Amino acid sequence: MTEFDAYLSAVGHPHAFATPFHALGTPLLLLLIALRRVLEKVCKPAAVWLYRYGHAFLLWCYLRHVMAKHDDCIVYAQCPMSAAMALRCVRRPTQRVVQVVHFNVSQADEWIGKGMIAPGGWMDRNIRHLEREVLTRVNGLVCVSAFMKHELVKSIPALGGMRCAVIPNFVRPLGPDERVERVTGRDLVAIGTLESRKNQRFLLEVLALAKQRGRVLTLTMVGDGPDRAMLTQFAAHHGLSEQVHFEGFAPGARAFIPGHCLFVHAALMESQGIVLLESLSAGVPVLAPAVGGIVEVFEDGVEGRFWPLDDLQRACDILLATLDDGERLAAMRSAALTRFQTHFEAAAVGQNLLSFLKG
Numbered sequence: 001m002t003e004f005d006a007y008l009s010a011v012g013h014p015h016a017f018a019t020p021f022h023a024l025g026t027p028l029l030l031l032l033i034a035l036r037r038v039l040e041k042v043c044k045p046a047a048v049w050l051y052r053y054g055h056a057f058l059l060w061c062y063l064r065h066v067m068a069k070h071d072d073c074i075v076y077a078q079c080p081m082s083a084a085m086a087l088r089c090v091r092r093p094t095q096r097v098v099q100v101v102h103f104n105v106s107q108a109d110e111w112i113g114k115g116m117i118a119p120g121g122w123m124d125r126n127i128r129h130l131e132r133e134v135l136t137r138v139n140g141l142v143c144v145s146a147f148m149k150h151e152l153v154k155s156i157p158a159l160g161g162m163r164c165a166v167i168p169n170f171v172r173p174l175g176p177d178e179r180v181e182r183v184t185g186r187d188l189v190a191i192g193t194l195e196s197r198k199n200q201r202f203l204l205e206v207l208a209l210a211k212q213r214g215r216v217l218t219l220t221m222v223g224d225g226p227d228r229a230m231l232t233q234f235a236a237h238h239g240l241s242e243q244v245h246f247e248g249f250a251p252g253a254r255a256f257i258p259g260h261c262l263f264v265h266a267a268l269m270e271s272q273g274i275v276l277l278e279s280l281s282a283g284v285p286v287l288a289p290a291v292g293g294i295v296e297v298f299e300d301g302v303e304g305r306f307w308p309l310d311d312l313q314r315a316c317d318i319l320l321a322t323l324d325d326g327e328r329l330a331a332m333r334s335a336a337l338t339r340f341q342t343h344f345e346a347a348a349v350g351q352n353l354l355s356f357l358k359g
Contacts, residue, residue, distance in 0.1 A: 001017075001078050003171055003172060003346055004076070004350060004353065006172060006346070007170075007172075007346050007347070007350035007354075008350075011351075011354075013354065018066055019059065019062075020054075020055040020058035021058070022062040032050070036051055036054075040116075044116045044117065045116070045117045045118070045121060045123035047116065048111055048116050048117055048123050049126070052081055053081075056081045056082075056085050059082060059085045060088060060089065063075075063085055064088075067086075067089045067090070067091070068091070070095075071092055071094055071095070072092075073094075073095050073096075074096050074097075074098060074357050076100065076142075076357060077099050077138070078100055078102070079103065080099065080107065080130055080131045080135060081130065081134075083097055083099045083134050083135075084130060087134065087138070096139040098138060098140040098141070098142060098356075098357055099134070099135060099138045099140070099141050099142070100141075100142040100143075101135075101141060101142065101143045101144065101149075101152060101271070102144045102148070102169065102271050102272065103271060104197075104269045104270065105151050105155070105269070105271075106127065106131060106155070107127055107131070108123075108127040108131075109269075112124065113195075113196060113197040113268075114195060131156075135152070135156060135159060135162075136158050139163070140162070140163040140357075141162055141163070141164040141165075142164075142167050142356065143164060143166050144167070144169050144293060145271055145272045145293025145296050146166050146293075146296060147271070147292050147293040148271045148272075149164060149166055165356045167349065167352055167353050168272060168277075168296070168297075168343065168344055169272050169274050169277060169344070170277065170345065170346045170353075171254075171274065171277050171278055171281055171344060171345075172281075172345075173281055173340075174254070174255075174258070174281055174282055181259035182255050182256045182258075182259075183220055183245070183256065183259060183260075184259055185218070186218040186220050186245070186260055187217045187218050187219070187260065187261050187262065188203075188217060188219045188220070188260060188263075188264045189221075189256055189257055189260040189264070189279075189284070190221050190222070190223075190263070190264050190265065190266075191222045191254070191256065191257070191263075191275045191278075192223045192265075192267070193223050193224070193225040194221075194223050194224055194225035194226065194228045195225045196226075196227060197267060197268050197269065198223075198225075198227075198268075199266040199267055199268050199309065200221065200231055200266065201227070201230070201231060201234060202309055203219060203221075203266050204219075204234050204235055204238070204240060205312055206264075206312065206315050206319060207219060207240055207243060208238040208240060209313070209316045210319065210320060211238075211239070211243075213320070215320060217243065217319075217323075218244075218245070219243060219245065219264070220247060220256055220260065221244060221245065221247065222247045222248075222249075222250055222256050223247075223249060223253070224248050224249040228246070231244075231246070232246065253275075254275075254278040254281075254282070257279055257282040257284050258282045258283075258284070260284055261285075261323060262285055262286070262304075262322065262323065263275070263276070263279035263284050263286045263304075264287045264288075264319075265286065265287065265288035265289070265294075266288075267288075268291065268309070269291055269292045270291065270293055270294050271292055272294070272296070273288070273294055276294065276297045276298070277297065277340065280297075280298065280337065280339050280340035281340045281345075282336075283333045283334070283336050283337040284333065284336060285303055285322070285329065285332035285333060285335075286298055286303065286304035286305075286336070287305050287306075287307050287318065288304065288306065288307070289306060289308070289309045290306040291309075302332070302335050303335045303336040304332060304336070305318050
């Protein structure tokens, strides 16, 4: 959404950015946070409900005023709940709602992965019901990968006849300030929320195995989350504390990528993976699992390598072989940048998205 906002501003297309926080005052924000923290202790599904519907209500409060000023407008919604609030605000046929699908199969699966709701529980059913109801009512769908389009139609057959386009996420090229290396002399970099579905422990396990083989590799890990303490303890227990650098949450995290040999990723599922596009934009090859929409981001052996999450020895083999082949690594760097420029650069893909929304 931030990238599309920047693209629309760059081409001078009139638009507005609406979030729940536009309607949120500090006292109400603190109240919602406090209530959610209490609910997380006593009933996690209820905390998820408050998070979703609290933000939805605030978005509706703001969006209805914005849409009331524009008889002819397109709302590009970034989640089913946002689309549901936009549909409630529609007053004229010339006000249309288009949904982008970048969540992993269902948002319910993401909450299940966080341990916040139970599979088949009331909140799981609530989320999936809302998705089925909303996605069949919007005026169009944008899927960030062919994988997500296939999964959607498989789970909601009624979407087979929906106006839909597969348009990948996109990012702007690195700016001059972002090309300045934030760190030097490190081998690998990973960016993402430190949580179970991102599977960063796998990265540390590979590093530990490589160390057993006599290779001491360094890793920059950018991001924060509930797994931070576990990962820090794992690194200490396996003698990796000097090799793994936890940088924490960092705005503009992509600026950490230049200067590293490889971007490493171990998520259990991705609809596409924006961090992978950011790595390609820096000319840094990627090691990632062949899951979800990741297989549409790069070609194995060209801009990076696919590595297995269920075979640690094989994954370590691929990592070391990639690092040790200097000529091939240089070719991958060049191919990564070319792949970004031809498939994921904001100027070209942003125009495709705008044309679909207006078409």
